[in-house]
Amino acid sequence: MNSDLLIVLALLAVAIxxxxxxxPRMDAVALIMLVALPLSGVITVEEALAGFADPNIVLIAxxxxxxxxxxxxxxxxxxxxxxxxxAGGSEAALIALLMVTVALIGSVMSSTGVVALFIPIVLxxxxxxxxxxxxxxxxxxxxxxxxxxxxxxxxxPNLILHAELVRSGFxxxxxFDITPFGIPLLIMAIGYMLLVRRFxxxxxxxxxxxxxxxxxxxxxxxxxxxxxxxRIAPGSPLIGRRLKALDLRAATGVDIIAxxxxxxFARHLIRPLAETELLEGDVLFLDVFAPExxxxxxxxxxGLKRLPLTGSYFNDRSQxxxxxxxxxxxxxxxxxxTLLQSHLRTETGLAVVGLKRGREAVTAPILEERxxxxxxxxxxxxxxxxxxxxxxxxxxxxxxxPVELEDxxxxxxxxxxxxxxxxxxxxxxxxxxxxxxxxxxxxxxxMGLFGCVDMPSAYRSxxxxxxxxxxxxxxxxxxxxKTGGVQLAADAMLAAVGEAGPxxxxxxxxxxxxxxxxxxxxxxxxxxxxxVCIVLAxxxxxxxxPFAMTVALAASSAFMTPVSSPVNALVTGPxxxxxxxxxxxxxxxxxxxxxxTVLLVPLILPF
Numbered sequence: 136m137n138s139d140l141l142i143v144l145a146l147l148a149v150a151i152x153x154x155x156x157x158x159p160r161m162d163a164v165a166l167i168m169l170v171a172l173p174l175s176g177v178i179t180v181e182e183a184l185a186g187f188a189d190p191n192i193v194l195i196a197x198x199x200x201x202x203x204x205x206x207x208x209x210x211x212x213x214x215x216x217x218x219x220x221x222a223g224g225s226e227a228a229l230i231a232l233l234m235v236t237v238a239l240i241g242s243v244m245s246s247t248g249v250v251a252l253f254i255p256i257v258l259x260x261x262x263x264x265x266x267x268x269x270x271x272x273x274x275x276x277x278x279x280x281x282x283x284x285x286x287x288x289x290x291x292p293n294l295i296l297h298a299e300l301v302r303s304g305f306x307x308x309x310x311f312d313i314t315p316f317g318i319p320l321l322i323m324a325i326g327y328m329l330l331v332r333r334f335x336x337x338x339x340x341x342x343x344x345x346x347x348x349x350x351x352x353x354x355x356x357x358x359x360x361x362x363x364x365x366r367i368a369p370g371s372p373l374i375g376r377r378l379k380a381l382d383l384r385a386a387t388g389v390d391i392i393a394x395x396x397x398x399x400f401a402r403h404l405i406r407p408l409a410e411t412e413l414l415e416g417d418v419l420f421l422d423v424f425a426p427e428x429x430x431x432x433x434x435x436x437x438g439l440k441r442l443p444l445t446g447s448y449f450n451d452r453s454q455x456x457x458x459x460x461x462x463x464x465x466x467x468x469x470x471x472x473t474l475l476q477s478h479l480r481t482e483t484g485l486a487v488v489g490l491k492r493g494r495e496a497v498t499a500p501i502l503e504e505r506x507x508x509x510x511x512x513x514x515x516x517x518x519x520x521x522x523x524x525x526x527x528x529x530x531x532x533x534x535x536x537p538v539e540l541e542d543x544x545x546x547x548x549x550x551x552x553x554x555x556x557x558x559x560x561x562x563x564x565x566x567x568x569x570x571x572x573x574x575x576x577x578x579x580x581x582m583g584l585f586g587c588v589d590m591p592s593a594y595r596s597x598x599x600x601x602x603x604x605x606x607x608x609x610x611x612x613x614x615x616x617k618t619g620g621v622q623l624a625a626d627a628m629l630a631a632v633g634e635a636g637p638x639x640x641x642x643x644x645x646x647x648x649x650x651x652x653x654x655x656x657x658x659x660x661x662x663x664x665x666x667v668c669i670v671l672a673x674x675x676x677x678x679x680x681p682f683a684m685t686v687a688l689a690a691s692s693a694f695m696t697p698v699s700s701p702v703n704a705l706v707t708g709p710x711x712x713x714x715x716x717x718x719x720x721x722x723x724x725x726x727x728x729x730x731x732t733v734l735l736v737p738l739i740l741p742f
Contacts, residue, residue: 139177140618146171147611147663154659161656162600165607172610182613186606190572191294195605196597197575198288201557202244203596204587207546208553209454211240211249212256226266230332231325233257233271234278238321241282242289243557247598247701250279254709269335272710273720274328279702281324283691284317286310288564288571291605292661292690296683299612299665305679308687310564310571315739316688320731327724334719336711346538349450352458356489356496356513362449363389363421363430364442367413371438379409389433392486392515393420393449393456403548404455404517406484418442420449422488422515424500449515453539455547458488459521460535463510467530473503479512483531484520489513518543545592552585601658608662616666624667629674637677637742641685642733644668648689649725657690657700664690677742684736692728694721 146168153164173183186192205211214236222229233253241249257275261268283290287297287310301307353359367373373381378391391407395418404420405411419439423430434441445451463469469477480486490497490504491511497504506512511534514521518540524533556578563574582588588596614620632643644664651660668682693700697707697717706712 137618139175140615140620140623142175143172143177143611143614143618143620146175147615150608150611154656160600161659162603162607165604165659167607169607169610172614177614177618178610183610185613186609189298189606189609190570191291191298192602192606194288194294194572194575195291196602197572197579198244199597200579200588200593201560201575201582202249203592204546204553204556204582205240205244207544207592208549208587209544209547210550210553211244211253212454212542212544213550214240216256218256218260226270226332227329229260230271230274230328234274234281234321234325234328237275237278238282238285238317241279242285243561246279246282246290249282250275250702250706254706258709267336267711269710269712269716270332272706273335273712273716274325274332276702276706276710277324277328277694277724278321280691280693280700281317281321284313284320284688287313288575289313289317290691291601291658293687295605295658295661296665296668296687299669300679300683303669303679308680308683309567310561313684313687316684316732316735319735320688320728323727323731324724327727331720331723336713336716346540347535349453349458349537349539350447352460352489352513352537353448353450356491357498358422358448358488361423361488362444362447363419363423364444365419365421365430365434365439366442367415367417367419368438368440369415371415373413373437373439374415376413377409378407378411378413390422390424390486390488391419392422392488393517394418395420398548404452406517406520409481422486424488424502450539454542454544456515456517457521457537457539457543458513458515459485459524459533459537461512461514461524461531462534463506463508463512464529464532465508467506467508469506469530470508471505473505475502477506479514480516483514483516483524485514485516485524487512488515517547546587549585549587553582553587556581556585556587604656605658605662608659612662612666615663622670624670626674628667628671637675637681638733638737640671640675641681641736642729644671644682644685645689645692645729645732648686649692649695649729652690652693652700653696657693661686661690675742678740680740681736681742684740685732688728688732688736692725694725694728696721 150164150168153159154161169183172178173180218229218232218236222232237249237253253275257271258268261271283293287293287308293308293313297307394405394407394411395402396405396414397416430441433439449456469479474487487501489512490501491513492507521536521540524531559581560574560578563569563577564571579593583590583593628640628643628647632639648660648664651663664686665683668686669679672679672682693703695717697703697712697714703717
């Protein structure tokens with residue numbers, strides 16, 4: 136063992152100790168090593184900084200941005216809500232659908248990001264189904280980890296192994312090469328969780344928030360059965376007319392509070408302004424506040440088609456539109472005016488759908504009610520207009536915002552464009568028409584062009600800590616290869632298990648990789664183990680693909696402790712888990728993953 140190798144191993148040991156202590160942060164440790172390695176003279180500055188020019192670093196950053204587009208447009212949230220509807224009241228169906236959905240979404244976006252996205256969804260599901268969050272959080276975590284086994288871009292370790300194969304002169308992995316291993320493991324994970332969920336901690340979920348829900352306001356202000364949805368049919372006399380010419384509020388006792396209009400692939404909700412011109416196919420969202428109003432008669436008269444209602448008072452569209460309670464202070468300019476005279480909707484973009492005096496809601500039509508000091512108004516409209524109430528000055532005081540505000544979409548109506556962009560990226564990656572990094576960058580540009588993300592949200596979405604960690608650890612791979620450390624590790628593994636056969640060697644490689652992941656991130660583990668598996672294959676004169684695939688699968692098998700992966704750490708608090716909960720549930724499934732890997736890898740990727 137030469138002196139250079141001793142220096143590299145000493146620095147690696149220091150890095151691992153700092154990773155375990157989590158002081159300083161992992162990305163800070165990686166930067167320290169990025170400086171220390173070239174200062175030691177083992178590698179050059181150019182070799183230390185080569186990671187910043189690695190296409191896979193850019194690819195990972197681009198995938199974060201694409202994932203953000205799926206979140207901002209509501210694609211991910213919509214899938215979450217569909218899980219609830221499909222599962223009905225079955226806990227087993229809920230667990231299965233949750234794990235499948237998280238694994239599928241995580242296959243094209245950050246697993247950490249998708250788990251963070253689903254935590255509030257799962258908490259709401261648990262409240263609704265009267266389940267303990269612990270019954271769902273562990274399946275969520277395992278589904279998130281298994282998402283890394285669905286596609287090449289499912290997790291950074293896959294890309295690191297792919298890049299190492301390419302650097303060594305091999306073809307690299309295809310987009311779906313890992314999928315035949317991930318699908319069986321996902322199926323087994325679902326069955327496993329259904330069996331062991333009884334061993335998870337119990338306890339009913341408690342409501343902790345003080346914010347009201349939209350459904351509560353619907354009941355409190357008597358809005359139930361006041362909604363109507365009408366589509367403007369071909370030949371309707373309303374086509375081409377402006378809202379100010381109709382004056383529906385005063386003439387008929389109905390208020391158009393939103394208009395849904397198709398634009399390209401998507402449909403958007405627009406504000407009903409006085410100058411808004413109605414078009415064929417527009418869907419009118421109506422507040423019917425006059426008890427004697429005949430909706431069927433108005434449909435016959437104006438050539439409208441009545442649409443079925445879903446939810447209660449438009450709360451099925453709560454990701455785009457919602458409500459808020461505001462109060463009139465003594466200095467408000469709206470005092471003494473009726474709602475018609477106040478022009479409040481023109482100024483705020485929000486329709487007043489409810490009025491409360493003291494604790495009692497006014498049940499009579501409110502358009503002609505003169506506003507008084509202390510009146511509470513329930514306003515309805517797009518979330519961006521509701522947020523703007525915080526800066527309206529002294530005319531309105533914002534009293535209450537609903538829980539649903541947390542689920543509001545920054546880019547409503549853009550979901551079809553986000554799916555189109557994602558579909559094109561996947562198509563280009565699968566077919567290999569362009570390099571993966573160019574496909575992902577093209578997807579980012581399309582997300583921006585279609586308004587799914589903006590520049591600030593794109594920069595915020597990138598998990599810079601993960602990128603710096605990868606870039607800072609890559610020089611260790613170079614240093615270990617230059618100093619003979621990789622060959623030494625390979626020789627040690629061969630000496631330990633080599634004579635027992637290649638399957639036993641795969642098992643040993645899996646155990647070492649999974650064992651390292653207990654102490655350092657799976658990304659850093661993949662950086663260290665990638666060159667080892669290539670050297671093992673060269674020493675045995677066999678294909679490198681079984682060894683590289685084993686490392687990739689083992690790096691995603693971080694089920695055993697809450698610190699093995701950020702995914703586990705995220706669910707520890709909401710699931711009320713202890714360290715031993717992960718050990719009891721994770722270790723047996725890690726053993727299942729080991730056995731499955733050793734069985735399947737040589738069958739699909741022969742030596």
